[in-house]
Amino acid sequence: MGGAARLSAPRALVLWAAPLFPAHIGPAPDPEDWWSYKDNLQGNFVPGPPFWGLVNAAWSLCAVGKRQSPVDVELKRVLYDPFLPPLRLSTGGEKLRGTLYNTGRHVSFLPAPRPVVNVSGGPLLYSHRLSELRLLFGARDGAGSEHQINHQGFSAEVQLIHFNQELYGNLSAASRGPNGLAILSLFVNVAGSSNPFLSRLLNRDTITRISYKNDAYFLQDLSLELLFPESFGFITYQGSLSTPPCSETVTWILIDRALNITSLQVTLCIPQPPFPSLSSLAGNSRKLLSQNPPSQIFQSLSGNGRDPRHPERRCRGPNYRLHVDGAPHGR
Ligand SMILES: *[C@@H]1O[C@H](CO)[C@@H](O)[C@H](O)[C@H]1NC(C)=O
Ligand SMILES: *[C@@H]1O[C@H](CO)[C@@H](O)[C@H](O)[C@H]1NC(C)=O
Ligand SMILES: *[C@@H]1O[C@H](CO)[C@@H](O)[C@H](O)[C@H]1NC(C)=O
Numbered sequence: 001m002g003g004a005a006r007l008s009a010p011r012a013l014v015l016w017a018a019p020l021f022p023a024h025i026g027p028a029p030d031p032e033d034w035w036s037y038k039d040n041l042q043g044n045f046v047p048g049p050p051f052w053g054l055v056n057a058a059w060s061l062c063a064v065g066k067r068q069s070p071v072d073v074e075l076k077r078v079l080y081d082p083f084l085p086p087l088r089l090s091t092g093g094e095k096l097r098g099t100l101y102n103t104g105r106h107v108s109f110l111p112a113p114r115p116v117v118n119v120s121g122g123p124l125l126y127s128h129r130l131s132e133l134r135l136l137f138g139a140r141d142g143a144g145s146e147h148q149i150n151h152q153g154f155s156a157e158v159q160l161i162h163f164n165q166e167l168y169g170n171l172s173a174a175s176r177g178p179n180g181l182a183i184l185s186l187f188v189n190v191a192g193s194s195n196p197f198l199s200r201l202l203n204r205d206t207i208t209r210i211s212y213k214n215d216a217y218f219l220q221d222l223s224l225e226l227l228f229p230e231s232f233g234f235i236t237y238q239g240s241l242s243t244p245p246c247s248e249t250v251t252w253i254l255i256d257r258a259l260n261i262t263s264l265q266v267t268l269c270i271p272q273p274p275f276p277s278l279s280s281l282a283g284n285s286r287k288l289l290s291q292n293p294p295s296q297i298f299q300s301l302s303g304n305g306r307d308p309r310h311p312e313r314r315c316r317g318p319n320y321r322l323h324v325d326g327a328p329h330g331r
Contacts (some may be wrong), residue, residue, distance in 0.1 A: 031056055036174050037105070037304050049306050052244045062246035069239035069252060070146035072307040078235055081321040087234065087253065088121040089225065097220035100206055104213035104291045105304055109133040109201060111304045117224060119162055119182060123236040123251055123321065128162035128182040131171045136305045138290065139238035145187055146242055146305040147254055154258060156188035175241060180249035191260035198261050212294045229257040237320050
């Protein structure tokens with residue numbers, strides 16, 4: 001069943017895409033950058049997730065890989081592993097600084113080269129260095145995370161992307177090699193309180209400075225520790241990049257306690273009601289952020305994730321391990 005579904009996709013592309021490609025007008029697309037989350041952008045064909053693996057030979061894992069991310073984790077299939085050590089986050093006691101950046105696909109925070117932030121422990125056998133913090137959010141509350149837990153999405157997902165600094169010199173080399181990457185994911189709900197680290201990134205002052213693609217804004221004095229819940233467990237599995245080239249070199253670590261962001265700043269900031277999602281800071285951000293440069297139409301940056309509901313992306317028991325740290329709680 002699953003195999004058949006997978007095989008039909010490549011044929012569909014060949015038939016469907018061939019007449020479209022010659023119709024592309026404008027500069028030839030950069031093949032490394034020629035993908036999107038939605039198949040069609042402004043009339044030009046830009047391949048969405050079902051086509052990533054078919055348009056570029058270097059991305060074939062996106063179509064045929066068997067450890068593809070994200071996934072919808074079914075908790076009843078998760079095994080508790082009492083031997084997993086806790087995760088260790090190490091900032092050397094220094095404050096983080098770096099650039100908040102609208103990549104056209106995500107809101108990313110790129111830390112400056114110093115200080116280095118390391119993560120180790122948990123399922124990680126090597127020390128990994130933080131390379132990017134990426135924010136994914138949806139067009140409505142409760143949808144927007146890439147990963148799901150028991151078919152349930154969250155309003156946003158924060159992904160901390162690290163590379164194995166003991167084996168590799170940089171992110172791109174690590175993303176192609178075994179044990180290359182570690183991505184910590186934190187889920188985000190809209191609620192009455194706000195995570196202090198996310199508030200520094202997501203407020204009207206910062207977001208309006210990165211409204212358009214390639215806009216960047218420098219931030220400093222950030223305490224990364226504040227991003228994390230006081231105590232947490234995690235679910236870990238071996239998966240892939242959730243963007244092309246979909247390399248299956250990622251140890252994912254999903255933190256089991258969601259963060260909150262609030263509505264408070266939003267109602268103060270947005271002058272023109274009514275917005276359907278005025279109640280959330282995420283709602284604010286997605287109204288202000290465009291995938292495009294200012295010369296092009298405003299296209300909301302929301303919905304910037306890969307769908308976990310894919311037949312090949314069901315969790316299989318032993319791949320998923322749970323670590324519980326700190327106060328006891330219902331798994
Ligand atoms: C991060 O890891 C590297 C390599 O293992 C090490 O040299 C450095 O001191 C670590 N930095 C911190 C802040 O722990
Ligand atoms: C990353 O590391 C590889 C291998 O060490 C090297 O060839 C490549 O030039 C590096 N890339 C960047 C962007 O520094
Ligand atoms: C998030 O908000 C919920 C509901 O308001 C609350 O129960 C929970 O403790 C909050 N979590 C954090 C980490 O503040």
